[in-house]
Amino acid sequence: AEEIFIRSEKMSIAGQLAAGIAHEIRNPLTSLRGFIQLLEAGMENKEAYYKIMMDEIEKINTITSELLFISKPMTDEKSEASVTEMVSDVITLLKTQANLYNINLLFNVEEEIVIYCDRSQLKQVFINLIKNAIEEMADGGDVITTIKKTEEYCIISIKDQGPGIPKHLIHKLKEPFFTTKKNGTGLGLMISNQIIENHHGFLQIESENDKGSTFSIHLPV
Ligand code: ADP
Ligand code: MG
Numbered sequence: 001a002e003e004i005f006i007r008s009e010k011m012s013i014a015g016q017l018a019a020g021i022a023h024e025i026r027n028p029l030t031s032l033r034g035f036i037q038l039l040e041a042g043m044e045n046k047e048a049y050y051k052i053m054m055d056e057i058e059k060i061n062t063i064t065s066e067l068l069f070i071s072k073p074m075t076d077e078k079s080e081a082s083v084t085e086m087v088s089d090v091i092t093l094l095k096t097q098a099n100l101y102n103i104n105l106l107f108n109v110e111e112e113i114v115i116y117c118d119r120s121q122l123k124q125v126f127i128n129l130i131k132n133a134i135e136e137m138a139d140g141g142d143v144i145t146t147i148k149k150t151e152e153y154c155i156i157s158i159k160d161q162g163p164g165i166p167k168h169l170i171h172k173l174k175e176p177f178f179t180t181k182k183n184g185t186g187l188g189l190m191i192s193n194q195i196i197e198n199h200h201g202f203l204q205i206e207s208e209n210d211k212g213s214t215f216s217i218h219l220p221v
Contacts, residue, residue, distance in 0.1 A: 136162030
Protein backbone atom coordinates (compact mmCIF):
# COMPACT_ATOMS: atom_id res chain seq x y z
CA ALA A 1 0.00 0.00 0.00
CA GLU A 2 2.91 2.30 0.89
CA GLU A 3 4.21 2.16 -2.67
CA ILE A 4 0.84 2.95 -4.22
CA PHE A 5 0.55 6.13 -2.18
CA ILE A 6 3.99 7.44 -3.02
CA ARG A 7 3.24 7.03 -6.71
CA SER A 8 -0.25 8.44 -6.38
CA GLU A 9 0.63 11.73 -4.69
CA LYS A 10 -0.70 13.58 -7.75
CA MET A 11 -3.69 11.30 -8.35
CA SER A 12 -7.18 12.57 -7.62
CA ILE A 13 -8.89 11.40 -4.44
CA ALA A 14 -11.15 9.21 -6.63
CA GLY A 15 -8.09 7.70 -8.30
CA GLN A 16 -6.41 7.02 -4.95
CA LEU A 17 -9.59 5.45 -3.67
CA ALA A 18 -9.95 3.19 -6.69
CA ALA A 19 -6.32 2.05 -6.45
CA GLY A 20 -6.69 1.48 -2.73
CA ILE A 21 -9.96 -0.42 -2.98
CA ALA A 22 -8.57 -2.76 -5.62
CA HIS A 23 -5.58 -3.48 -3.41
CA GLU A 24 -7.40 -3.80 -0.10
CA ILE A 25 -10.02 -6.15 -1.51
CA ARG A 26 -7.63 -8.23 -3.59
CA ASN A 27 -5.51 -9.22 -0.57
CA PRO A 28 -8.31 -10.96 1.37
CA LEU A 29 -9.65 -12.44 -1.89
CA THR A 30 -6.26 -13.94 -2.72
CA SER A 31 -6.03 -15.41 0.73
CA LEU A 32 -9.60 -16.80 0.50
CA ARG A 33 -8.72 -18.50 -2.79
CA GLY A 34 -5.65 -20.01 -1.16
CA PHE A 35 -7.67 -21.44 1.71
CA ILE A 36 -10.31 -22.92 -0.60
CA GLN A 37 -7.53 -24.69 -2.52
CA LEU A 38 -6.13 -26.03 0.74
CA LEU A 39 -9.58 -27.28 1.79
CA GLU A 40 -10.08 -28.91 -1.63
CA ALA A 41 -6.80 -30.70 -1.11
CA GLY A 42 -8.36 -32.21 2.03
CA MET A 43 -6.71 -30.47 4.96
CA GLU A 44 -7.18 -31.49 8.56
CA ASN A 45 -8.03 -28.89 11.18
CA LYS A 46 -10.69 -27.29 8.96
CA GLU A 47 -12.14 -25.17 11.79
CA ALA A 48 -8.98 -23.09 12.05
CA TYR A 49 -9.18 -22.30 8.33
CA TYR A 50 -12.86 -21.38 8.51
CA LYS A 51 -12.06 -18.88 11.26
CA ILE A 52 -9.38 -17.14 9.18
CA MET A 53 -11.65 -17.16 6.14
CA MET A 54 -14.44 -15.50 8.12
CA ASP A 55 -11.97 -12.80 9.22
CA GLU A 56 -11.02 -12.12 5.61
CA ILE A 57 -14.69 -11.90 4.60
CA GLU A 58 -15.31 -9.55 7.52
CA LYS A 59 -12.46 -7.32 6.32
CA ILE A 60 -14.03 -7.03 2.87
CA ASN A 61 -17.38 -6.37 4.51
CA THR A 62 -16.01 -3.50 6.65
CA ILE A 63 -14.34 -1.88 3.65
CA THR A 64 -17.56 -2.08 1.64
CA SER A 65 -19.67 -0.55 4.42
CA GLU A 66 -17.27 2.37 4.85
CA LEU A 67 -17.21 2.93 1.09
CA LEU A 68 -20.99 2.90 0.94
CA PHE A 69 -20.95 5.60 3.60
CA ILE A 70 -18.58 7.77 1.54
CA SER A 71 -20.42 7.22 -1.72
CA LYS A 72 -23.72 8.31 -0.23
CA PRO A 73 -24.40 11.79 -1.51
CA MET A 74 -23.53 14.12 1.36
CA THR A 75 -27.00 15.05 2.46
CA ASP A 76 -26.55 18.61 3.46
CA GLU A 77 -29.01 18.86 6.27
CA LYS A 78 -27.53 21.79 8.07
CA SER A 79 -29.23 23.56 10.94
CA GLU A 80 -28.31 25.34 14.17
CA ALA A 81 -27.16 22.74 16.68
CA SER A 82 -25.30 22.59 19.97
CA VAL A 83 -21.78 21.20 19.60
CA THR A 84 -21.69 20.60 23.34
CA GLU A 85 -24.75 18.38 23.14
CA MET A 86 -23.48 16.42 20.12
CA VAL A 87 -20.12 15.68 21.77
CA SER A 88 -21.80 14.76 25.02
CA ASP A 89 -24.11 12.30 23.18
CA VAL A 90 -21.14 10.66 21.49
CA ILE A 91 -19.22 10.35 24.76
CA THR A 92 -22.20 8.69 26.42
CA LEU A 93 -22.42 6.29 23.47
CA LEU A 94 -18.73 5.29 23.69
CA LYS A 95 -18.33 5.27 27.47
CA THR A 96 -19.26 1.61 28.00
CA GLN A 97 -16.80 0.45 25.36
CA ALA A 98 -14.07 2.71 26.79
CA ASN A 99 -14.60 1.44 30.34
CA LEU A 100 -13.98 -2.11 29.14
CA TYR A 101 -10.47 -1.01 28.20
CA ASN A 102 -9.85 1.01 31.41
CA ILE A 103 -10.18 4.28 29.56
CA ASN A 104 -11.87 7.35 31.01
CA LEU A 105 -13.60 9.67 28.59
CA LEU A 106 -13.32 13.14 30.14
CA PHE A 107 -15.15 16.20 28.88
CA ASN A 108 -14.23 19.88 29.39
CA VAL A 109 -16.61 22.56 28.22
CA GLU A 110 -16.28 26.24 28.84
CA GLU A 111 -19.61 27.27 27.39
CA GLU A 112 -22.53 26.10 25.26
CA ILE A 113 -21.62 26.59 21.59
CA VAL A 114 -24.17 26.53 18.79
CA ILE A 115 -23.09 26.35 15.15
CA TYR A 116 -24.69 25.80 11.74
CA CYS A 117 -23.91 22.20 10.83
CA ASP A 118 -25.05 18.75 9.75
CA ARG A 119 -25.49 16.93 13.07
CA SER A 120 -25.20 13.37 11.85
CA GLN A 121 -22.08 14.12 9.83
CA LEU A 122 -20.35 15.85 12.74
CA LYS A 123 -21.32 13.09 15.15
CA GLN A 124 -19.65 10.64 12.78
CA VAL A 125 -16.45 12.74 13.01
CA PHE A 126 -16.51 12.77 16.85
CA ILE A 127 -17.10 9.01 16.92
CA ASN A 128 -14.20 8.35 14.50
CA LEU A 129 -11.72 10.50 16.44
CA ILE A 130 -12.64 9.31 19.93
CA LYS A 131 -12.60 5.68 18.75
CA ASN A 132 -9.14 6.19 17.28
CA ALA A 133 -7.96 7.62 20.60
CA ILE A 134 -9.39 4.61 22.48
CA GLU A 135 -7.80 2.19 20.03
CA GLU A 136 -4.32 3.67 20.63
CA MET A 137 -4.43 3.25 24.41
CA ALA A 138 -3.82 -0.43 24.99
CA ASP A 139 -2.91 0.18 28.65
CA GLY A 140 -5.83 2.43 29.49
CA GLY A 141 -5.73 6.10 30.49
CA ASP A 142 -7.65 9.29 29.80
CA VAL A 143 -9.10 10.69 26.60
CA ILE A 144 -9.83 14.35 27.16
CA THR A 145 -12.26 16.15 24.89
CA THR A 146 -12.28 19.94 25.19
CA ILE A 147 -14.55 22.44 23.49
CA LYS A 148 -13.64 26.08 23.31
CA LYS A 149 -14.46 29.09 21.23
CA THR A 150 -12.27 31.75 19.63
CA GLU A 151 -13.43 34.68 17.54
CA GLU A 152 -13.31 32.59 14.39
CA TYR A 153 -13.64 28.98 15.41
CA CYS A 154 -15.33 26.47 17.63
CA ILE A 155 -12.46 24.11 18.47
CA ILE A 156 -13.15 20.55 19.58
CA SER A 157 -9.92 18.85 20.61
CA ILE A 158 -9.46 15.21 21.47
CA LYS A 159 -6.30 14.42 23.41
CA ASP A 160 -5.10 10.90 24.13
CA GLN A 161 -2.25 9.33 26.08
CA GLY A 162 -1.34 6.89 23.32
CA PRO A 163 2.10 6.36 21.75
CA GLY A 164 1.80 9.41 19.47
CA ILE A 165 2.45 9.58 15.75
CA PRO A 166 5.93 9.82 14.20
CA LYS A 167 6.33 13.22 12.48
CA HIS A 168 6.97 11.77 9.04
CA LEU A 169 3.64 9.93 9.12
CA ILE A 170 1.35 12.77 10.20
CA HIS A 171 0.66 13.94 6.63
CA LYS A 172 -0.34 10.41 5.60
CA LEU A 173 -3.15 10.04 8.14
CA LYS A 174 -5.81 11.74 6.02
CA GLU A 175 -5.02 9.63 2.97
CA PRO A 176 -7.43 6.79 2.22
CA PHE A 177 -6.36 3.32 3.40
CA PHE A 178 -3.44 4.44 5.54
CA THR A 179 -3.73 2.25 8.62
CA THR A 180 -1.38 0.73 11.19
CA LYS A 181 -4.11 -1.54 12.62
CA LYS A 182 -4.56 -5.22 11.90
CA ASN A 183 -8.25 -4.74 11.21
CA GLY A 184 -8.20 -1.06 10.29
CA THR A 185 -9.63 0.36 7.07
CA GLY A 186 -7.73 3.64 7.03
CA LEU A 187 -10.89 5.45 5.98
CA GLY A 188 -12.02 7.09 9.24
CA LEU A 189 -9.76 10.13 9.12
CA MET A 190 -10.24 10.63 5.40
CA ILE A 191 -14.03 10.68 5.87
CA SER A 192 -13.74 12.93 8.93
CA ASN A 193 -11.50 15.38 7.12
CA GLN A 194 -13.92 15.47 4.18
CA ILE A 195 -16.85 16.24 6.50
CA ILE A 196 -14.91 18.98 8.32
CA GLU A 197 -13.96 20.59 5.00
CA ASN A 198 -17.61 20.38 3.95
CA HIS A 199 -18.20 22.60 7.00
CA HIS A 200 -15.44 25.00 5.84
CA GLY A 201 -13.24 23.99 8.75
CA PHE A 202 -9.99 22.07 9.14
CA LEU A 203 -8.48 19.26 11.20
CA GLN A 204 -5.21 19.93 13.00
CA ILE A 205 -3.09 16.99 14.14
CA GLU A 206 -0.41 17.41 16.81
CA SER A 207 1.65 14.67 18.31
CA GLU A 208 4.74 14.14 20.40
CA ASN A 209 6.44 10.80 20.73
CA ASP A 210 5.36 9.08 23.96
CA LYS A 211 3.14 12.01 24.94
CA GLY A 212 0.07 11.14 22.96
CA SER A 213 -1.73 12.99 20.21
CA THR A 214 -4.25 15.80 19.93
CA PHE A 215 -6.73 16.06 17.08
CA SER A 216 -8.34 19.52 16.92
CA ILE A 217 -11.42 20.05 14.81
CA HIS A 218 -11.78 23.72 13.84
CA LEU A 219 -15.27 24.74 12.74
CA PRO A 220 -16.11 28.32 11.79
CA VAL A 221 -18.61 29.96 14.13
P1 ADP B 1 -8.18 3.14 11.06
O1 ADP B 1 -8.64 3.58 12.43
O2 ADP B 1 -9.13 2.20 10.41
O3 ADP B 1 -6.76 2.65 11.04
P2 ADP B 1 -8.19 5.97 10.49
O4 ADP B 1 -8.30 6.73 9.21
O5 ADP B 1 -9.21 6.26 11.52
O6 ADP B 1 -8.20 4.43 10.10
O7 ADP B 1 -6.75 6.19 11.10
C1 ADP B 1 -5.61 6.00 10.26
C2 ADP B 1 -4.35 5.77 11.07
O8 ADP B 1 -3.96 6.97 11.74
C3 ADP B 1 -4.46 4.74 12.19
O9 ADP B 1 -4.30 3.42 11.70
C4 ADP B 1 -3.31 5.15 13.10
O10 ADP B 1 -2.08 4.69 12.61
C5 ADP B 1 -3.30 6.66 12.94
N1 ADP B 1 -4.01 7.32 14.07
C6 ADP B 1 -5.28 7.76 14.07
N2 ADP B 1 -5.61 8.29 15.26
C7 ADP B 1 -4.51 8.17 16.04
C8 ADP B 1 -4.20 8.54 17.40
N3 ADP B 1 -5.10 9.13 18.20
N4 ADP B 1 -2.94 8.26 17.86
C9 ADP B 1 -2.02 7.68 17.06
N5 ADP B 1 -2.26 7.31 15.78
C10 ADP B 1 -3.48 7.55 15.27
MG1 MG C 1 -10.30 4.86 12.76
